[in-house]
Amino acid sequence: MAAAKTKTTFKQSYEDFRTLMKQIDNRLYKRVYLLTGEEPYFTDRLVDKLSRCILTPEEQDFGQTVFYGADAQAGDVAAACREYPIGSERNVVIVKEAQKIKNIDQLQHYLKNPADTTVLVLAFRGENIDKRSAVYKRCKETGTVYESVRPRDYEISEWITELFRNRGKSIGPKAMAMLVEYLGTDLKKIENETDKLVTRLNEQTSEITPEDIEQNIGISKDFNTFELTRALSERNLNKALLIAEHFAGNPKENPFVVTIQLLFNHFLRIFTLGIIYWNCKKKRQPVPDDLQLAKTMKLSNAFFLKEYRQALSHFPTQRSFAILGLIREYDMKSKGLETGNASEGDLLKELIFKIFTA
Numbered sequence: 001m002a003a004a005k006t007k008t009t010f011k012q013s014y015e016d017f018r019t020l021m022k023q024i025d026n027r028l029y030k031r032v033y034l035l036t037g038e039e040p041y042f043t044d045r046l047v048d049k050l051s052r053c054i055l056t057p058e059e060q061d062f063g064q065t066v067f068y069g070a071d072a073q074a075g076d077v078a079a080a081c082r083e084y085p086i087g088s089e090r091n092v093v094i095v096k097e098a099q100k101i102k103n104i105d106q107l108q109h110y111l112k113n114p115a116d117t118t119v120l121v122l123a124f125r126g127e128n129i130d131k132r133s134a135v136y137k138r139c140k141e142t143g144t145v146y147e148s149v150r151p152r153d154y155e156i157s158e159w160i161t162e163l164f165r166n167r168g169k170s171i172g173p174k175a176m177a178m179l180v181e182y183l184g185t186d187l188k189k190i191e192n193e194t195d196k197l198v199t200r201l202n203e204q205t206s207e208i209t210p211e212d213i214e215q216n217i218g219i220s221k222d223f224n225t226f227e228l229t230r231a232l233s234e235r236n237l238n239k240a241l242l243i244a245e246h247f248a249g250n251p252k253e254n255p256f257v258v259t260i261q262l263l264f265n266h267f268l269r270i271f272t273l274g275i276i277y278w279n280c281k282k283k284r285q286p287v288p289d290d291l292q293l294a295k296t297m298k299l300s301n302a303f304f305l306k307e308y309r310q311a312l313s314h315f316p317t318q319r320s321f322a323i324l325g326l327i328r329e330y331d332m333k334s335k336g337l338e339t340g341n342a343s344e345g346d347l348l349k350e351l352i353f354k355i356f357t358a
Helices: 010-025 040-053 057-063 074-082 104-111 134-142 153-165 173-183 187-200 210-217 225-233 237-249 256-283 290-296 302-314 317-334 344-357
Strands: 032-036 064-068 091-096 118-123 144-147
Touching: 010 040, 010 144, 010 153, 032 040, 032 134, 040 091, 040 118, 040 144, 040 187, 057 064, 057 091, 064 074, 074 091, 074 104, 074 118, 104 134, 134 144, 153 173, 153 187, 173 187, 173 210, 173 225, 173 302, 187 210, 225 237, 225 256, 225 302, 237 344, 256 290, 256 302, 256 317, 256 344, 290 302, 317 344
Parallel strands: 032 118, 032 144, 064 091, 091 118
Antiparallel strands: none
């Protein structure tokens, strides 16, 4: 029986990206590159690298052709690939948004025996190619296929840590949580903000702190969703309502739709931890180690398990499950269901109060 194919993970995607970048630096080029996947950051970086490194700027004038999928025909791309290089060792043919090429399957005839003097780059930006297609199969046989995978929320912190490490910096858990909640998983946005942050910091700064984030990126270290969920975990009603009041007065910086999703995720993690403990007790099995627990709960860092254990003591399984239903109810109210004249800020404060009294 054939082994089941495993799905490419973000971690594997990142490792493959670094391998390809190193090969390009060492001038180890393939005849065909198929760059595919839903995350555009890595494919864009690879396209940029290949377009700059294979030919010199002078050679690019004659030896590099760039197509845009929506305006390209498969036959024209193949013809450009078969041209003999003039004034350079290779031709470079780059197709951006290759998923839009008309009659793309016709490229399989060229891909069956690609020219040794041409580097063809097919970039499927933000989309996956059909792995059953003849083009995909030919690219696997005669070139390199790279799949760019979007990170999950709980995977992004490791990537951010490495971004800072490459710049000679480290980042603490709270500062990391602030960045992840504010920037999400947009890799390009994260790179831009980390570059901006490092540029503004004193060269002697070794660890990024919440104060650095607040002063240079504009996220309040005291009034953010990280502090809100922590106040809930600690059962600190006054602090939670104070933060909710701040959110109500600054709705553009703290959209209700984002806050309520984070609240839902927070209580889902509390509920998940309770279920894990219950199952382990019922089956008389040991509780998984912290790294496995953090992975199961989709936490960015096992450091935050202490908070969730504390939260579970205040919001045991049945109660956290009821709160999940309450959050769904207020999500519907924010969309106009039986809200009356209540603003989103009023709804948030009301929800926070009900969470404590549920």
